[in-house]
Amino acid sequence: MRLPSTVEPNAANGVPLSPLSLLDRSIIVYADKLAVAHGERRWTYREFGDLVRRMAGALEERGIGPGDTVSIVSANRPEMLAAHFAVPMLGAVLNTINTRLDVETIRYILDHCSAQAVIADKACVDQVAEACGDVPLYCLRPEDEEGPGEALDLLDGKGMVADWPFMERVKSEWQPIAINYTSGTTGSPKGVIYHHRGAYINALNNNLALGFDRTVTYLWTLPMFHCNGWCHTWAVTAAGGTHVCLEGVDPGEIVAALKDFGVTNMACAPVVLYMMLERLEKQADFRPERPVRVATGGAAPTSALIERMDALGFSLVHLYGLTESYGPATGMLPDPVIEQESAAVRAAFSARQGHGLPSGIRVEVKRSDGTPVTQDGIDMGEIMLAGPSIMGGYHADPVATSIAFEGGMFHTGDLAVVHPDGAMEIRDRAKDIIITGGENVSSLEVESVLHRHPRVLLAAVVAAPHPKWGETPWAFIQLNDAEGDAPSEEDIIAFCRDHLAGFKLPRRIIFRELPRTATGKVQKFALRQQAVEMQKEDA
Known part of the structure; x- marks a missing residue:
């Protein structure tokens, strides 16, 4: 008898894929292992499971149920991590919101996703209160503290506990688990829908790609509101690793956490790496006992950055993805053969975006x-x-x-x-390519050269309108604190001339602090606007 062309699922084998099952397992397998550290507080996996259940119970007590959307505006706190399990445990949808957004954008997001509740930490609550209108507001603070919204104190061990199985309200793996909004730099933010299936698969995907296992100690320098922390909220939990929560991106705090917790893994944008690099190069008394694997994305790291981090004991893994791909979709994963090559060869290899x-x-x-x-x-x-x-x-x-x-x-x-070995390498965003006199100039290529200059901390290159050439490259540069005289505009252009064709040279150099998003991306749209305004002033 021939086999059937397809097999119909049943109750035993058709269980939906969901990150909730990953937490359920870790509570059983790693019950007494450290799950979360935040300041002086510590939670084992059993205790973290209790925190998740208290949060789910508190939200159900306030009317949240299947199909509802719960928004949260918070730094990397234990409650923010717990929300990634507590909200979907209710059959509801989690909407994490960038803490740096303005009132109007927060208001737009809450309205667009029809939020039934919004949770905010104390640092964000005033701004959220102004934006939320009739949406019930809950603030992560002790009950005896005054302030906007109803106090939601989840860390004191009190409150209703959700007593149903984690997976009970997941009826389909295609059920939405989260909605994340794009940056909206070219229009209104778009609401990107994640389902349980994709979140589960990408969590395990991260574990395979980055080597997460029960020994991982993960430092939260990446905002959890960004693509649900690239799904690392679920991935580290699945591995039974330890989450070390940092509420801000301060180089001193990062280095202290690296030392105190024996951090093995972290993820951040290149801008955070530059900040940490400066701190570590000045603090010669500390180097990691074992290589710290750093997943980076958001902007291509330069070869110069990779070489410098490698020298300090950090192993960089370059990932590429978007909000629409749950964060990382491709990467240039470590290759034992390449690891034997020179630092320059390894850096050039790692700077690519790699394979799926x-x-x-x-x-x-x-x-x-x-x-x-x-x-x-x-x-x-x-x-x-x-x-x-x-x-x-x-x-x-x-x-x-x-x-x-x-x-x-x-x-x-x-x-x-695409290189002969099949590895992909980004040349630019389509909107960031500079077309000057009919020639294409990659802003990333020019930025890579600028980052080789010893006094350049950050560089961003944008297109400025030009009456003859159509567009020309302008470079915005943030200098580091190294000793010596600051370079002039002419010095920087002369440096570039040794490495770039003439039509690729920046026509203007502007020294300033670069505007960045909460995830470390340079806001090039703001720099383009500044270039246009400067041209008007010069006219």
Whole structure:
């Protein structure tokens, strides 16, 4: 008898995939192991499970149930981590909001996702109170403290405890687990829907790619509100690792945590690495006892950065992804052969965005006519993604969803080349390519050269309108605190001239602190606007 073409699931084998099952297992297997550290407080996995149940119970007591959306505006606190399990445990949807957003944007998000409740920490509550209108507001503070909203004190061990199984209200793995909003730099933020299936798969995907296991001690320098912390909220929990929560990105606090907890892993944008680098190079009395694996993304790390971090005992893993891919989708994972090469070779290797991660992410780089680029490291096209951890779609925006998925793959808007070994390397965002006199200039290439200058901490290159050439490159530079005279505009351009073709040289150098998002990305749209305004003043 021939086998059937398909097998129908049943109650035994059709259990939905969900990160909630990962916590359930870790509570059983790692009950007395340290799960969370925050300041002087510590929680074992058994105690963290109790915190999750108290949070779920408190929210149900306040009317939250299946299908509702709960927003939270908070730094990396234990309650923020617990919300990643407590809210979906109710069958509800978690909406984590950037703590740096303005009142109008917070108001827009709360309205767009029809939030039934919003939780805020004390640092954010005043701003959230101004934005939330009729949405019930709960503040993470002791009950005897005054302030906006109702006090929600979850850390004192009191309150109703949810007594149902973690997975009871997950009826389908395609059920939404979270909605995360894009930055909205080119229009209103889009609500990106995550489902339980994608979150589960990407959590285990991270564990495979980054080597998370029960020995991992993970330092939370990446905001949990950013793609649910790249799904590391669920991944580290699945591994039975320890979460070390930091509420801010302070180089001194980061170095102290590295030392005090024996941190093995962290994730952050390159801008945070630059800050930490400066601190470590001045603090020669501390180096990690074993290499700290740092996952970085958001902007391509330069070869110079990778070389310097490597010398300080940090192993960089370069990841690439978007909100729409639950965070990391591709990466340049460590290669034992490359590890034997010189620092320069290893740095150039690691600076690429690599291959699809093990979860089955398919990566294609295609020209505008839909044909794949030649794998020669020169031919450029748009990155397309498909796989189990791609968003469910944009909430209440079927047109944008249809455009994003045209042709059966997700269109990222990022431009890349593919090398002969199949590894992808981003050349730029489509919107960040500078077209000067008909020639394409990669802002990333110019930035990489600028970052080699010993006095440059951060650099961002944008297109400025030009009456003759159409556009020309302008560079905005934030200097470091190294000793010696600060370089002039002419000094920087002369430095670039040794490494770049003439048409790629920055035409202006502006020294200033660079505006950044809460996740460390430079806000290039603000710099483009400044360039236009400066041109008007010079006219």
